[in-house]
Amino acid sequence: MLVNHVPRVMRSFYSADKDLRHSQLRAAGHLTYCLFDFDLSLMLPAGKPLSDYRLSIFYCTPIIPVLAPLIDGMITRNIKARFTAAEALEFLKKIHNQLDAKVLARQPTKSSTALRNSSWDRWAVLPKDFVKQWSAYRGPPPTYYSRLLQKICDHEFGWRTVSMLRRVARNIEGLFCPFQNILLKICRYCRKV
Numbered sequence: 001m002l003v004n005h006v007p008r009v010m011r012s013f014y015s016a017d018k019d020l021r022h023s024q025l026r027a028a029g030h031l032t033y034c035l036f037d038f039d040l041s042l043m044l045p046a047g048k049p050l051s052d053y054r055l056s057i058f059y060c061t062p063i064i065p066v067l068a069p070l071i072d073g074m075i076t077r078n079i080k081a082r083f084t085a086a087e088a089l090e091f092l093k094k095i096h097n098q099l100d101a102k103v104l105a106r107q108p109t110k111s112s113t114a115l116r117n118s119s120w121d122r123w124a125v126l127p128k129d130f131v132k133q134w135s136a137y138r139g140p141p142p143t144y145y146s147r148l149l150q151k152i153c154d155h156e157f158g159w160r161t162v163s164m165l166r167r168v169a170r171n172i173e174g175l176f177c178p179f180q181n182i183l184l185k186i187c188r189y190c191r192k193v
Helices: 016-027 067-075 085-098 128-133 144-153 156-192
Strands: none
Touching: 067 085, 144 156
């Protein structure tokens, strides 16, 4: 999503006044939004449900197992170990050369897409020798708090509540952003004394 407005001074990305300016510009007809798809979008037939066309690569690992290390390399919570875009592309090129045409031609089946709940482990269905070979790319198991938050967000009310709390936290952060440098200077001064 692109927009034709960037504020001159960006105190905080999530500042409360930014939303106000955008709504004023939108009301005046001066704010334009557009979708930028890098020319990769597909036009779907009108009237067809989107669920007929959605298939997450998370659930294709039983069909193409090398997607498991690629996905975990891209989404690991260990930021230092996470693939950059260039590293992910390089990894994908490397594993693509190792795959034969039969593997790449496989189609998802009902059984491969049935396990769509949040606790599904994409490595659990893979052969043990494969898991051992690629274990360096396997992400750490989710923390207790991540699992709890996921359980809460699996329900509509929980998801809305968490979204609202995050929005409030961002707005509070935006209010205190101008005072951050002052607080840091005070803390440094107090340490010296």
